[in-house]
Amino acid sequence: MMQELLKGCLYFTANQLAREAGKLAEEEFRKIGLSPTYAFLILVVKEQPRITLTELSSILHIAPSTGTRFVDKLIVKGLVDRKTEGKLAKVTLTEKGLQLHDEIQACWDRLYDRYSAIFGKEEGDALTETVLKASETLRKAE
Amino acid sequence: MMQELLKGCLYFTANQLAREAGKLAEEEFRKIGLSPTYAFLILVVKEQPRITLTELSSILHIAPSTGTRFVDKLIVKGLVDRKTEGKLAKVTLTEKGLQLHDEIQACWDRLYDRYSAIFGKEEGDALTETVLKASETLRKAE
């Protein structure tokens, strides 16, 4: 059967998992009008004000060009602020962005709880760790 | 540290894994000018000629609208053929699509070998299975 073949392919299953996990995450973060990656970006910038675009992108594991687009949109929403210094683009939260921080944290906690409710806390954590390790193994192998 | 938080989030790690796994897969399938999902679509249609759009989409775990776009593009490339019968859209390989089948299969085998070389065959299989199970658990939970 065809389906069996597909099930044995890591590309395929990993994408499926990402899409399913994404549905939950998007649902949770939709409450504050952000998609999950944007929300995470804000958390990162909160922790490291004046972070450069490159560092931000690398922490989020997105391409720099993608980082630029995200920052662009968050500037339009008035949540972050970009100041270029020489060739560096430094990103910082605005007052409004700062105010959103607690809500984002709350969404995140709820999301984590939902994953935990589905998989069980121990198993969920183990799964996340397995997936993380696998992605790091792949990255290093390339 | 921020990075630690992100590493504990399934949404985040699953997307990372999907992107890393995708790089390998795209590289492999680029040789025949298709992206992995298109290639898989062709394998599925080969196995089930006159498959309906809905069934095809569901096997590939993509939304029906996405299925339509994919089929559109493959028609333009001359690899598949769509015949609407009543309200159903039946998809079949063209001669050209059929001829591509062996090459796709070969790419797939090579891709599998590459994953196996990186993770080890046993571990790679186990990983894929874990990821598959997780995505199914999530899907059922929603």
Add this chain to the structure above:
DNA sequence: GTCTATCATTTGTATGTACAAGTAAATAAC
């Protein structure tokens, strides 16, 4: 037989994401 509800598909629109090319700043070579 008409009307309505349901189902399969497509299309409009939007988002996330990336690569490649372009631009601009910093650094190195000489």
Add this chain to the structure above:
DNA sequence: GTTATTTACTTGTACATACAAATGATAGAC
């Protein structure tokens, strides 16, 4: 000090993907 190289970032373009709305076809209610 000018030229070449590298580095950081942005922009043009393109693709995968989805949701919601539109369309078209079947089936059921009466």
